[in-house]
Amino acid sequence: MLRAFLFDTLSGAKIRIRRQIRRTNTGKGHTNLTMTIGRIADRKRAELARRREQSEQGGGPARIEAQRRRGKLTARDRIALLLDDSTFEELDPFVLSRPTDFDPPGKSHHPGDAVVTGHGRVNGRLTFVYSQDFTVSGGSLSEVVAQKICKAMDLAASAGAPIVGLIDSGGARIQEGIDSLSGYGSIFHRNVRASGVIPQISAILGPAAGGATYSPALTDFVAMVSGIGQMYITGPDVIKSVTGEVVSLEDLGGAEIHASRSGVAHFSFESEETCFAELRRLLGFLPQNNMEDPPEHRGADDPARTDEALAHLIPDSANEPYDMLAVVVRAVDDGVFMQVHEGFARNILVGFARMDGRTVGIVANQPNHLAGVLDIDASSKAARFVRFCDAFNIPIVTFIDVPGFMPGTSQEYGGIIRHGAKLLYAYAEATVPKVSVLTRKAYGGAYIVMSSKNLRGDVNLAWPTGEVAVMGAEGAVNIIHRTRIRSSDDSDETRRRLVEEYEERLMNPYIAASRGLIDNVIDPAETRPRIIRALEMLRNKRETLPPKKHGSIPL
Numbered sequence: 001m002l003r004a005f006l007f008d009t010l011s012g013a014k015i016r017i018r019r020q021i022r023r024t025n026t027g028k029g030h031t032n033l034t035m036t037i038g039r040i041a042d043r044k045r046a047e048l049a050r051r052r053e054q055s056e057q058g059g060g061p062a063r064i065e066a067q068r069r070r071g072k073l074t075a076r077d078r079i080a081l082l083l084d085d086s087t088f089e090e091l092d093p094f095v096l097s098r099p100t101d102f103d104p105p106g107k108s109h110h111p112g113d114a115v116v117t118g119h120g121r122v123n124g125r126l127t128f129v130y131s132q133d134f135t136v137s138g139g140s141l142s143e144v145v146a147q148k149i150c151k152a153m154d155l156a157a158s159a160g161a162p163i164v165g166l167i168d169s170g171g172a173r174i175q176e177g178i179d180s181l182s183g184y185g186s187i188f189h190r191n192v193r194a195s196g197v198i199p200q201i202s203a204i205l206g207p208a209a210g211g212a213t214y215s216p217a218l219t220d221f222v223a224m225v226s227g228i229g230q231m232y233i234t235g236p237d238v239i240k241s242v243t244g245e246v247v248s249l250e251d252l253g254g255a256e257i258h259a260s261r262s263g264v265a266h267f268s269f270e271s272e273e274t275c276f277a278e279l280r281r282l283l284g285f286l287p288q289n290n291m292e293d294p295p296e297h298r299g300a301d302d303p304a305r306t307d308e309a310l311a312h313l314i315p316d317s318a319n320e321p322y323d324m325l326a327v328v329v330r331a332v333d334d335g336v337f338m339q340v341h342e343g344f345a346r347n348i349l350v351g352f353a354r355m356d357g358r359t360v361g362i363v364a365n366q367p368n369h370l371a372g373v374l375d376i377d378a379s380s381k382a383a384r385f386v387r388f389c390d391a392f393n394i395p396i397v398t399f400i401d402v403p404g405f406m407p408g409t410s411q412e413y414g415g416i417i418r419h420g421a422k423l424l425y426a427y428a429e430a431t432v433p434k435v436s437v438l439t440r441k442a443y444g445g446a447y448i449v450m451s452s453k454n455l456r457g458d459v460n461l462a463w464p465t466g467e468v469a470v471m472g473a474e475g476a477v478n479i480i481h482r483t484r485i486r487s488s489d490d491s492d493e494t495r496r497r498l499v500e501e502y503e504e505r506l507m508n509p510y511i512a513a514s515r516g517l518i519d520n521v522i523d524p525a526e527t528r529p530r531i532i533r534a535l536e537m538l539r540n541k542r543e544t545l546p547p548k549k550h551g552s553i554p555l
């Protein structure tokens with residue numbers, strides 16, 4: 001009986017389907033069905049458009065207007081400036097934060113919550129981005145916001161593409177308690193996992209306080225916009241209550257402070273528009289990931305170009321300063337050098353340029369500031385930059401004029417030994433091509449640290465004005481000939497004569513060249529073509545480190 005029932009049921013269904021098909025294939029029935037389907041589809045599309053518009057409105061027109069009154073762009077304005085036109089593909093625009101016990105009655109939850117995430121193109125290359133939206137709950141980090149950011153980071157790592165975080169947040173969403181703190185932990189974990197795998201960049205475009213500061217600090221580059229970007233662990237109110245110190249937000253954690261004193265910010269810009277233009281420029285120097293080489297952009301600058309002006313830059317007096325930046329810009333393609341950490345530890349220069357179209361990382365002592373001496377900040381600044389270049393297959397070109405490490409109790413108590421060891425470690429560890437040019441002096445331990453042959457420098461060049469020694473001539477003579485000077489009738493004249501003899505015999509690059517520690521002494525005018533030919537020779541360099549989990553870099 002069951003089989004007969006099923007047979008009758010199925011037969012009846014088939015008959016009804018055939019009748020429906022006949023009706024829809026003839027005139028009015030067909031039209032009515034099409035109109036019905038069309039109305040349903042239109043309603044669904046209208047609902048999608050309404051929801052998308054609601055998501056794109058963030059916290060609503062009033063809060064968007066308040067954001068702009070503060071002199072700040074919206075989260076979506078920022079993405080539009082960073083990415084190539086019409087390339088942004090959004091992720092998770094409809095997710096909602098979870099209700100909490102602290103929500104007021106009738107509170108609405110904004111689709112997408114307090115961050116906009118997705119991917120697009122920068123200079124035609126895939127780039128991921130997340131932009132915190134201050135118009136929604138002050139840009140605070142909820143569990144959902146953290147999940148959106150983590151999803152974008154995971155996709156960036158999987159796709160092998162850079163990620164840029166646009167930070168404008170009041171911190172953890174207090175109403176969610178431990179869930180928001182857990183979200184920060186998830187982000188930090190991904191920052192560390194992606195370090196050295198894909199470029200990570202942060203732009204501070206509003207407040208970043210407490211735990212919110214650590215994700216930017218874990219990324220490769222931090223940019224801040226003056227007047228609106230602020231980073232601090234504890235705010236002015238807490239500082240006042242604990243220490244009695246009174247300080248403004250800007251003096252505590254503004255862009256200029258972090259770009260010049262703390263070194264937290266690599267770049268400081270006057271406007272958001274300039275910030276995004278420069279971030280696009282920065283990305284143009286970098287590879288997509290650690291398995292690729294940086295992009296090449298050959299211009300009109302002749303790789304064989306010489307420059308006679310370089311032969312006249314070094315002053316006759318060894319103690320007279322000059323601008324190493326002038327050496328760098330005359331040597332690189334089209335004089336274009338993008339400085340990193342320009343305002344911090346100005347006794348050393350680091351940044352990106354191109355040589356015959358190839359990206360190179362530049363490290364250069366700056367005699368114009370503190371005589372180019374290596375101190376705590378300069379050592380840490382250069383070490384971090386060298387390690388970044390090594391992680392992302394960027395050759396390192398070093399210009400050397402260093403009298404030594406900074407003396408003094410403040411440096412010794414501050415740990416100049418361990419900070420100087422960071423730079424030594426970075427150069428010794430780096431396996432990318434390393435080319436150096438000694439322009440004037442390299443004394444003592446600072447000679448060894450600055451990409452010396454002993455730290456596996458590949459090509460070490462020197463100008464005829466170069467000097468390699470344990471210390472300067474006067475200091476050496478005072479130690480070596482102390483007794484002779486004291487016993488002479490005219491100690492000053494004896495010291496002067498001995499210094500001249502020491503300089504003539506030892507203070508030149510040919511002693512080091514005779515021992516193979518300098519590969520060649522070159523005409524300064526030929527600096528550019530010599531570096532380019534060395535880099536071309538090293539293009540296919542392959543060098544590996546002993547198997548290990550990781551080294552233990554001095555802290």
